[in-house]
Amino acid sequence: LSDRPGEFDLIAKYFAPLAAGNPGALGLTDDAATLDPGPGNSIVVTADALVEGVHFLPDDPADSVASKLLRVNLSDLAAMGAEPMVYLITMALPRDWREDWVAAFAGGLASDQDEFSILMAGGDTVSTPGPLTLSLTAIGRVPAGSELRRTGAQPGDHLWVSGTVGDAGLGLRVLKGDLDGLSDPDRAYLIDRFRRPRPRVALGDRLRGIATAAIDVSDGLVADLGHICDCSKVGAAIHAGAIPLSPAARAAVDQGTATLAGIATAGDDFELLFTAPEGMGAHLREIARASGIEIAAIGSVGEGDGVRLLDEDDTEIALESRGFRHF
Amino acid sequence: LSDRPGEFDLIAKYFAPLAAGNPGALGLTDDAATLDPGPGNSIVVTADALVEGVHFLPDDPADSVASKLLRVNLSDLAAMGAEPMVYLITMALPRDWREDWVAAFAGGLASDQDEFSILMAGGDTVSTPGPLTLSLTAIGRVPAGSELRRTGAQPGDHLWVSGTVGDAGLGLRVLKGDLDGLSDPDRAYLIDRFRRPRPRVALGDRLRGIATAAIDVSDGLVADLGHICDCSKVGAAIHAGAIPLSPAARAAVDQGTATLAGIATAGDDFELLFTAPEGMGAHLREIARASGIEIAAIGSVGEGDGVRLLDEDDTEIALESRGFRHF
Numbered sequence: 001l002s003d004r005p006g007e008f009d010l011i012a013k014y015f016a017p018l019a020a021g022n023p024g025a026l027g028l029t030d031d032a033a034t035l036d037p038g039p040g041n042s043i044v045v046t047a048d049a050l051v052e053g054v055h056f057l058p059d060d061p062a063d064s065v066a067s068k069l070l071r072v073n074l075s076d077l078a079a080m081g082a083e084p085m086v087y088l089i090t091m092a093l094p095r096d097w098r099e100d101w102v103a104a105f106a107g108g109l110a111s112d113q114d115e116f117s118i119l120m121a122g123g124d125t126v127s128t129p130g131p132l133t134l135s136l137t138a139i140g141r142v143p144a145g146s147e148l149r150r151t152g153a154q155p156g157d158h159l160w161v162s163g164t165v166g167d168a169g170l171g172l173r174v175l176k177g178d179l180d181g182l183s184d185p186d187r188a189y190l191i192d193r194f195r196r197p198r199p200r201v202a203l204g205d206r207l208r209g210i211a212t213a214a215i216d217v218s219d220g221l222v223a224d225l226g227h228i229c230d231c232s233k234v235g236a237a238i239h240a241g242a243i244p245l246s247p248a249a250r251a252a253v254d255q256g257t258a259t260l261a262g263i264a265t266a267g268d269d270f271e272l273l274f275t276a277p278e279g280m281g282a283h284l285r286e287i288a289r290a291s292g293i294e295i296a297a298i299g300s301v302g303e304g305d306g307v308r309l310l311d312e313d314d315t316e317i318a319l320e321s322r323g324f325r326h327f
Numbered sequence: 328l329s330d331r332p333g334e335f336d337l338i339a340k341y342f343a344p345l346a347a348g349n350p351g352a353l354g355l356t357d358d359a360a361t362l363d364p365g366p367g368n369s370i371v372v373t374a375d376a377l378v379e380g381v382h383f384l385p386d387d388p389a390d391s392v393a394s395k396l397l398r399v400n401l402s403d404l405a406a407m408g409a410e411p412m413v414y415l416i417t418m419a420l421p422r423d424w425r426e427d428w429v430a431a432f433a434g435g436l437a438s439d440q441d442e443f444s445i446l447m448a449g450g451d452t453v454s455t456p457g458p459l460t461l462s463l464t465a466i467g468r469v470p471a472g473s474e475l476r477r478t479g480a481q482p483g484d485h486l487w488v489s490g491t492v493g494d495a496g497l498g499l500r501v502l503k504g505d506l507d508g509l510s511d512p513d514r515a516y517l518i519d520r521f522r523r524p525r526p527r528v529a530l531g532d533r534l535r536g537i538a539t540a541a542i543d544v545s546d547g548l549v550a551d552l553g554h555i556c557d558c559s560k561v562g563a564a565i566h567a568g569a570i571p572l573s574p575a576a577r578a579a580v581d582q583g584t585a586t587l588a589g590i591a592t593a594g595d596d597f598e599l600l601f602t603a604p605e606g607m608g609a610h611l612r613e614i615a616r617a618s619g620i621e622i623a624a625i626g627s628v629g630e631g632d633g634v635r636l637l638d639e640d641d642t643e644i645a646l647e648s649r650g651f652r653h654f
Contacts, residue, residue: 130457
């Protein structure tokens, strides 16, 4: 470990290249970075932290940890309808950090920067006696006043979700050795869904002015819909049979190792959950096609409060847990 | 510990009030926050992390930890000449976190929000098996293109520093039981300087258009001047006898328990170090008076590279270390 680079060499070697396309980052050599959102735009900011052993596993590949860190924040920007601009990372590195880990981590960031059109603007690297602890602040922009909020859902609105639900939770179960009977490709697919969220930035960008409320599914479908209901002062019902499932999740349900109730309360999917007025279906499907992202209508908004999960007879399905608790 | 609030209650009780004056924070109940820098302004962003046992001591009062976390970032904004706007915090709380600690931490933030005109915009609270780990991103604004950089120092410029140098490093020595012979008031003063930096925001704001380069002193006077020299491709000399000392630091030097070389390489002072053309002294002193912050001329910029610390005979003083290494 004695050949490891010091802080400034580490920044110059691995992180400054990630800021190379961003003139406001000043080569990561100044006290702070500058950023110009352009006339008429508001800045959108969000931050999330990940801790080794809590949010990712010690064996997770470094590039997938980088992806997860960046993408959970990109998902928050997507849920606001914001266009990504820059991000800042703070890393608390454990005593035994290895340079090849940092190199792979930076490689994961570089790859995602290309995919999501975002650049590094700064950060901080420190030492910790504890586990690897990462924090990322993502900054985007929206035309002023047009950001997607959680507050606008109305009774009568339809409820939509992107992609497929439950995969990340099942992937974590596979990694923990707690889900048997699936094929190797299905197992690999679910693990990748856990490790590498797909933030729906291209969809969120197109939902501005159409969706009445939006959130990304991080705590679980039921819990996050509950946040929309609380903020919008409405209730909502999800038709369990309409929840979009991947072939791998469908296989687990068919084999009886997963339930729709479990899938509706599993976290970490980072799909977009949104509400839109009735009659917007055709337009929304066109938008989804343009984004290259599938969407599905899964329920509706009503008066009252709280979230109900309904079976095919419109009977409420009892839930053991409402979603992920952070501590 | 079983009565501790959950994540959402913790946010609602202690952190949402810190965002109450910031309509763009959306009550900390949405996916992200919005921010409008106003026409003609650029955003300035910076992030720093603090780890218990590394950057602050387990016994440091919670409100002073909050102050340090916010103020080290405010100091970076000051070094860019930026006006503070909002901040985001991510907290990784150890398993045995206590609600009264969080309450005192939030109280420290509230007090500093008033002092420095900054508001909370968001963040994340997670759990860690390791030590308390804090990360803060501060966001400010400057008229576009007018930010203070490290790159503009010219041979012939004079070198200035705000406040007094070396106090924080001596305060850390007091806390570690490694500095004897000082009076109780001097010890208390130095400890407070270590725990509670004074970011020179009011001075940085007034230095735009006047200072040719600026940095905040976090790694130590010599090391940070070295950063300016590297970025500006110049050399510099500090007159050790001109370094402004507090009465407490002066007492330690007079007693022989501290040296000017040690003071010039101690970190964590968070004073502003800046360069300005010759002949600006009267104007700079007027600006300093208006800011309520003392400044001192401590040396000059020349051709070449590197930093020399000179005694009263202009003989170079040998340095054991060039400044703080982060790991």
